[in-house]
Amino acid sequence: MNGETRSADVQETADAFLVTMRLAEVSPDEVSISIAGNTITVTGDLHEEREERGDGGRWILRERRFGAFERILTLPLAVEPASATEFTDGALKMTLAKVSPAINSRADASTT
Numbered sequence: 486m487n488g489e490t491r492s493a494d495v496q497e498t499a500d501a502f503l504v505t506m507r508l509a510e511v512s513p514d515e516v517s518i519s520i521a522g523n524t525i526t527v528t529g530d531l532h533e534e535r536e537e538r539g540d541g542g543r544w545i546l547r548e549r550r551f552g553a554f555e556r557i558l559t560l561p562l563a564v565e566p567a568s569a570t571e572f573t574d575g576a577l578k579m580t581l582a583k584v585s586p587a588i589n590s591r592a593d594a595s596t597t
Contacts, residue, residue, distance in 0.1 A: 491527070491556045501568075502560050502581045509575035510550065516577065518570065523560045525581070528553065 496503040506527060508516065516529040532551050564581035571578045 491554055493556060493558055495558065495560070497561075500583055502562075502564060502579075502583070504558065504577075504579040504581060506556065506577045507575060508572075508577050511554075511575075513572040516572070518579070520564060520566045520568070520581070522563045525558045525560065525564070525579070526555065527558075527577070528555045530554075 491506050491508060494505045504525065508529065510531050511529045512532070515532070516527065519526040519528075530551075530553050560581070563584040565584060568582055569580040
């Protein structure tokens with residue numbers, strides 16, 4: 486990983502968590518999402534290249550960003566692994582349904 490940090494917004498509703506991440510320079514094909522309990526891991530590859538044209542002059546400096554990133558979010562409750570995901574206008578939006586409280590209690594009780 487090259488140290489790229491992706492910002493995330495997490496909002497809680499009565500039955501789900503709504504997660505939004507800005508991934509403007511990332512192709513949807515280059516993003517992987519893993520959900521295990523209350524942990525969401527988003528990984529991907531960044532390929533930012535801009536086609537800029539000078540006014541007939543020569544380039545002195547031309548920078549590009551590329552590399553892998555990983556963002557791990559820990560939520561207060563476990564979520565369903567199969568949740569709604571949408572990638573539009575450079576934003577990844579996930580609606581993560583909460584696991585029912587009865588399932589969360591059993592999981593907590595079995596870990597002691």
